[in-house]
Amino acid sequence: MIGELRSSLVGAIAGLGYISLFLVRLIVVAPRALLRWDLIAKQVFNSGALSLVIIMLSGLFVGMVLGLQGFELLQRFGSEEALGTAAAIGLFRELAPVITSLLFAGRAGTALASEIGLMRATDQLSAMEMMAVDPIRRVVVPRFLGAVIAMPLLAAIFSVIGLYGAQLIGVQMMGVDSGSFWSQMQAAVELRDIREGLVKSAIFGVACSLIAVYQGYYSEPTAEGVGLATTRTVVTSAVVVLILDYLVTSAFL
Amino acid sequence: MAKSSTLNVGAGSFVLLGFAALAFLTTQTTNHGIHLGAKRSVYAVTAKFDNIGDLKVGAPVSMAGVDVGRVTRIDLDTQQFKAVVSMQLDSKYNQIPSDTDASIYTQGLLGGKFIGLTAGGADTFLKNNDQIDFTQSALVLENLIGQMVANFSNKGPDSAGSSGSPGSSGSAPTTAPSPKPEKTK
Numbered sequence: 001m002i003g004e005l006r007s008s009l010v011g012a013i014a015g016l017g018y019i020s021l022f023l024v025r026l027i028v029v030a031p032r033a034l035l036r037w038d039l040i041a042k043q044v045f046n047s048g049a050l051s052l053v054i055i056m057l058s059g060l061f062v063g064m065v066l067g068l069q070g071f072e073l074l075q076r077f078g079s080e081e082a083l084g085t086a087a088a089i090g091l092f093r094e095l096a097p098v099i100t101s102l103l104f105a106g107r108a109g110t111a112l113a114s115e116i117g118l119m120r121a122t123d124q125l126s127a128m129e130m131m132a133v134d135p136i137r138r139v140v141v142p143r144f145l146g147a148v149i150a151m152p153l154l155a156a157i158f159s160v161i162g163l164y165g166a167q168l169i170g171v172q173m174m175g176v177d178s179g180s181f182w183s184q185m186q187a188a189v190e191l192r193d194i195r196e197g198l199v200k201s202a203i204f205g206v207a208c209s210l211i212a213v214y215q216g217y218y219s220e221p222t223a224e225g226v227g228l229a230t231t232r233t234v235v236t237s238a239v240v241v242l243i244l245d246y247l248v249t250s251a252f253l
Numbered sequence: 254m255a256k257s258s259t260l261n262v263g264a265g266s267f268v269l270l271g272f273a274a275l276a277f278l279t280t281q282t283t284n285h286g287i288h289l290g291a292k293r294s295v296y297a298v299t300a301k302f303d304n305i306g307d308l309k310v311g312a313p314v315s316m317a318g319v320d321v322g323r324v325t326r327i328d329l330d331t332q333q334f335k336a337v338v339s340m341q342l343d344s345k346y347n348q349i350p351s352d353t354d355a356s357i358y359t360q361g362l363l364g365g366k367f368i369g370l371t372a373g374g375a376d377t378f379l380k381n382n383d384q385i386d387f388t389q390s391a392l393v394l395e396n397l398i399g400q401m402v403a404n405f406s407n408k409g410p411d412s413a414g415s416s417g418s419p420g421s422s423g424s425a426p427t428t429a430p431s432p433k434p435e436k437t438k
Contacts, residue, residue, distance in 0.1 A: 041264040049267035079360070088282050153271020160274045163282065179320060180313075186284045187311035187365075194278050 019214050025136060026144055026210070033141035043146025047108035047209075051154060054107055055100060059158040062095055063087065063165025070166070071174045080176045084185035087166035092189070092197040096159040098245050101204035104151055105237035109212035112143050113233040116216030117226035125217075140213045147212070151205025152198055159197065196252045200245065207244060208237045284311055295322065295341035296381040300355045300368075305336040306391030308357055308366040314340045316370040321346045324368065340368065342379070350375040356389035366391055 034040070070086045116139060119125050125135040170176040212233045219229035305327065314322035322342035330337050342349070352373030357366050370385075379385070 038261070041261050044267065045260050045264035048271070049263045052267065052270075081360075092278065092282075150267070150271075153268060153274070156271055156274035156278060160277050177320075183311060183313070183323070185282055187309060189283045191279060191283055194275075194283065198275075 018218070019210065022214050022217070023206075023210055026141055026213075029134070029137045029141050030145060033137050033145065036138075036142065039138075039142035040145050040149070043143045044149050045146075046111070047104070047143075047147040048150030048154060051104060051107045051150070052157070054103055055154050055158050056161050058099060058103055059096070059161035060165045062099060062158075063091065063162030063167075064169050066090060066095070066162065067166035067169030067174070071170055071176065080170075080174070081180035081184055083166065083170045083176050084181035085188040087170070088163060088185045088189050089193055091159045091162045091166075092193045093200075093249075094245075096155045096162060097197050097200035097204055098241060100155040100158045100201060101151065101208050101241045102238055104147075104154060104205070105208045105212070105234055105241070108147055108150070109208050109233045109237055110230045112147065112209065112212040113216035113219070113229045114226055116140065116143070116213060117219035117229045120217065120219055121221040121223070121226055123221075136217075140217055144209050144213050147209030148202070148205045151208065152201040155197060155201035196248075199252075200248050203244060203248060204241050207240050211237050211240065294344040296344055296347065296379075297325070297339060297341050298379050298381075298383050298385055299337055299339045300385035300388050301330060301333070301335040301337055302355075302357065302388050302390050303335060304390040304393055305338060305357055306366050306393055308336075308338065308368070308391065312365060312367045314342065314368045314370065316346070316349070316372065321349075321370070338368070347378060349379045351377045351379050351383065352387065353379065353385055354387040354389065355385045357391035359392070 066087050067083065070083050070090075071080055074080050074082055074086065116125075119135075119139060125139065128135045128138060167178075167181060171178045171181050215229040215233045215236070219225045308324065308327065310324055310327055312324045313320050314324065322340050324338055324340045326337075326339035328337040328339070329335075349370065350373040352375040354371040354373060356369050356371065358369045359365075360367055373387070
């Protein structure tokens, strides 16, 4: 029992070590991989542009529910005009980075993990090594960088759409004064809030894409292994994002 | 080649969209940058207050509860040590009497401060760069409590027996704590 616990603990720490070394390896190779910007552009398209629909749709509905709940709550204090501020700060600092990265892990992270895992299972990565092409540089780093670039942009788009969702409910449906909605927001929101969201989404982007490419690259070369890698990507990303969210928030306050 | 160029266009437009969203967030939702839309023609007036409390730039200026302008600048007059509040009023409301009174009020229970204008009776109207002479400072809770304590300690021992005066001064504590939450904000 104790031995099992210890071995699983050691296993977890070893996993953390592996993934950190993997990150170092990616960063070392990254400058040379940047020369093949066409590969990175393809991956920005795959992880970013193809996630756009789900991000925008979720952003709209998150913003709308924020408008509805925020209005209901603020009305009790007779300060519905603060809805713009509440929605903007809630979206920029928390909801946009966190929900975007959770969706991103589900949409783009799984795609990355299964793609690389399948390359591993079908020996494509070994074939590259035989041809003296570094699979990390050719396959993994462009996907990693593409996802890292895409993530903050997706979070920014999520914020804007969410804000309009909140505006739609608050101003158009519930009758909050449009001028107060925007002017109170502009008076209260600082660049610091936007910076916090940006830093958070960048950190979550690195974490999610690192987990995805790591799980794919080190997956068992079987059909089962690829499936497991995909599942692990989503589960680990979700937990890591929520833990990191707490840490980054406490660092910012 | 055709495939890769459409792909690059897709990736490029995604990045552009992302940066456009970011630019929107930094310029349109904060008080930095130029605000598009709602470009109204305005005129500026100033007012000097002894104390503005926590009035902020961007706070609304209202008259009879209607929003007529915004506070644009807050400065300190180093001669008289008064706060100089510059505000812009909508040119639509260009017939505000020149002896109008400006006071600082609190919005709701948790709201920020705003300037309320009460019309005077003069025949001349406020013009661009005019100054509002009649002002009333923000209610500062600490001063209010100070006065209250002074009142209580003045007539504490001798009026304790009478039923009338504790009742009338007892209304002060019930009104005083209500602005407290916005002070601690």
